[in-house]
Amino acid sequence: MxxxxxxxxxxxxxxxxxxxxxxxxxxxxxxxxxxxxxxxxxxxxxxxxxxxxxxxxxxxxxxxxxxxxxxxxxxxxxxxxxxxxxxxxxxxxxxxxxxxxxxxxxxxxxxxxxxxxxxxxxxxxxxxxxxxxxxxxxxxxxxxxxxxxxxxxxxxxxxxxxxxxxxxxxxxxxxxxxxxxxxxxxxxxxxxxxxxxxxxxxxxxxxxxAKNENTPTIDSKTVDSADPKVSFDGKTVKIGQKLTYTVKAIVPETAAGYDSYPYYIQDVASKGLTIDKDSIKVMAGNGAADGYTITSTVSQTTGETTTTITFANAKKYAGKQLVVTYNATVNDQILDDAKVTNTAKASHDGTFDGTGVTKTLYTGNLEFLKYGVGNDENKLAGATFNVYAGAKVEGTPLKFTSTKTGANGVYKFNAKGSTNVISGDDGKIVLNGLAAGKYTFKETGFVAGYAKNIVPEFTIEVAISDNGVVTYKLTRENNNLGLASTAVVDKVNTIKVKNVKNVTQLPLTGAAGTTLFTVVALLVAGAGVAVALKSRQRMH
Structure with a gap:
């Protein structure tokens, strides 16, 4: 031819x-x-x-x-x-x-x-x-x-x-x-x-x-507190905490060779996170990106929220970095797994089968046993406490809500709850949904028959490891009367907080013993002063 x-x-x-x-x-x-x-x-x-x-x-x-x-x-x-x-x-x-x-x-x-x-x-x-x-x-x-x-x-x-x-x-x-x-x-x-x-x-x-590029990847994903006044260690959270996530991804240079290059960024958040869809922003360079749509769906099975940002044609962003930011709030469903996760992925065809970047944040808990003296040992219901963030009794007490109905002493952190936490019928107070850190307790409501002027005050520190294991311990701060201690109860190390009916029932060891002798000395000294004054009055 x-x-x-x-x-x-x-x-x-x-x-x-x-x-x-x-x-x-x-x-x-x-x-x-x-x-x-x-x-x-x-x-x-x-x-x-x-x-x-x-x-x-x-x-x-x-x-x-x-x-x-x-x-x-x-x-x-x-x-x-x-x-x-x-x-x-x-x-x-x-x-x-x-x-x-x-x-x-x-x-x-x-x-x-x-x-x-x-x-x-x-x-x-x-x-x-x-x-x-x-x-x-x-x-x-x-x-x-x-x-x-x-x-x-x-x-x-x-x-x-x-x-x-x-x-x-x-x-x-x-x-x-x-x-x-x-x-x-x-x-x-x-x-x-x-x-x-x-x-x-x-x-x-x-x-x-070459249009046959490898699956696009996410460059980085970070998380920070949405409120700069709220401390955040980057690893642990409390219920109600507001967070800001930032996802960065570079559109492949390949996009320049297409007539139309679709591009997707997807983020899947676990049920313990509530995504604020209205807060989602996409930036390209120093300005806002355009030409994208946002869809957000919640799975009826898993409770996960899937948010997808879709660019019908990202050709003009070839080789450029897109920055996605959005806010999310930790909700009480975090307690089901004691953590929240969300994973970001990118795609050029709507199939998200590549490696994503996952951020995992954990939450913690603590508990202690409230007990009295005599027949009330290891079981004292109805004692009320205020809880403060940090190692001092200062600022506004934290708020909690009961996980279940009734006075069972089990509470979860919630800014809309009550400042009072009360020991249950088993004498325990259990707090859930806490970030790592120190928490200080001060008793404010007393069981009938117990001294109201001898107030337990103590600090518990919550630690959460990188794999989510929670531990907590009694610290040396604030426990001046020695009413809080650690003991083995039912073969388990337990923090115990004692109520007393009078000063003679205070512990006699350590700092508390010193405090007791100081109190007694002051009482004796006070009595001596009173006798001396009366004697002088008689002389005159």
Missing amino acids: KMRKLFAGIAAAATLLGGMALGATSAQAGDAATTAGTAFITVKNSQVGHTYKAYKFATLTVDTDNEGKSVQVGTDSAWKTAVQQAVNVANNVQQPVQTMPAEYAGNPAAYAATKTADEVWFRTFAANMNVPQGTDANGTVSGDGGAVAINNLTEGWYLVTDAYMKDDQQTTGVNAIVATTLGGLAKDFTVVGDKGTGQGTIHAVGMFV
């Missing part, structure tokens, strides 16, 4: 990945110059773990009779069947269905050259190009995340395949149809086919931007 001539101006991108060069930038002659008889194809934005192979399926010969402005296309003999089959599939997607003119029989690549301006047709053609059995690649290169070159090629039209491993399976990526530079020049070559086929173009620059 005679070679078909191709003329007319190339539409800046007829051979990029996916079968098209749409959106590609023409290279200057010096950018891709070749030595005599050799050429190369540069794969821009190559991906680590991907292997790119180039197969020459057609010759491209510069027509010197037309001042080097047009080329002749000839299908390599081993590729005629493969090219013809791809042409047939592409023709069948047209409406109405098209048929290749008879004059292209034996040279289907020349026909394909007349169709490069038809995006749908050429993309389908490229996707359905299959390497003939037994055909070796003319060149191979491994991706490294940047631009890599397939070297030592002869000038011509190439199919570039992409292969990589995914889930331990060999996976085939999107094909690219790429023309090398011709005569050592990177330029647009134009021709006109038959009147019935219209105008075709070839963009001979010897490069393309």
Whole structure:
């Protein structure tokens, strides 16, 4: 079959990945110059773990009779069947269905050259190009995340395949149809086919931007207190605490090579977090991003909140970092797992199967046993305490709500609750939903029959390890009367807080013993002063 001539101006991108060069930038002659008889194809934005192979399926010969402005296309003999089959599939997607003119029989690549301006047709053609059995690649290169070159090629039209491993399976990526530079020049070559086929173009620059990128990743995810006045250690939280999350992700440079590049950022939060959808902001550089929508759904099964930010076309953000911020509040469902988690992922196709970035925050608890003397040992219900954040009785007492109905002594932190926590019938006070730190207790309501002027005051420190294990202990702060102590109760180390009926029942050891003797000494001294005064009065 005679070679078909191709003329007319190339539409800046007829051979990029996916079968098209749409959106590609023409290279200057010096950018891709070749030595005599050799050429190369540069794969821009190559991906680590991907292997790119180039197969020459057609010759491209510069027509010197037309001042080097047009080329002749000839299908390599081993590729005629493969090219013809791809042409047939592409023709069948047209409406109405098209048929290749008879004059292209034996040279289907020349026909394909007349169709490069038809995006749908050429993309389908490229996707359905299959390497003939037994055909070796003319060149191979491994991706490294940047631009890599397939070297030592002869000038011509190439199919570039992409292969990589995914889930331990060999996976085939999107094909690219790429023309090398011709005569050592990177330029647009134009021709006109038959009147019935219209105008075709070839963009001979010897490069393309790989669209088969690895799954996009999240660069970083951080969390901080939404209120700068509220302390936050970055690891533990209390119920009702308001947080600000920040997610950063760079849109792949690949986006620049697409006509339209969808991009997604998704965040899945566990049921212990209530997401404030209205607080979500997306920034690009120093300004607000645009062109995105936000969807937020709550699973009826797991209670998880899935928030997805969708860019229908993120092409203009190619290579740029997007910064997403939003607020969330820790709710009491954190108690089910004693932690909250949320995971951010990115995607270019709406499938979130890549590695995400997860933030996990834990919550803690503490408890102590309230007991009296005599028959009330280990069980004293109805004692009331105020709780303060830190190691001092200062500021506003924390508020708690009962987890269950009734006076059972089990409470959860809640800023809308009551400042009073009361020991239950088992003598215990149990507090849940606490961040790590120190908590100071002061008894404010006393059981009938017990001294009201001998007030237990003590501090408990809650610690939470990096894997969420909670421990708490009695500290030395504030326990001046020694009414709080640690003892083994039912084979368990337990913090015990004693109520007394009079000063003689105070512990006699340690600082408390010193305090008791001081009190007694003061009482004796006071009595002595009173006797002396009376004696002086009698003398006068």
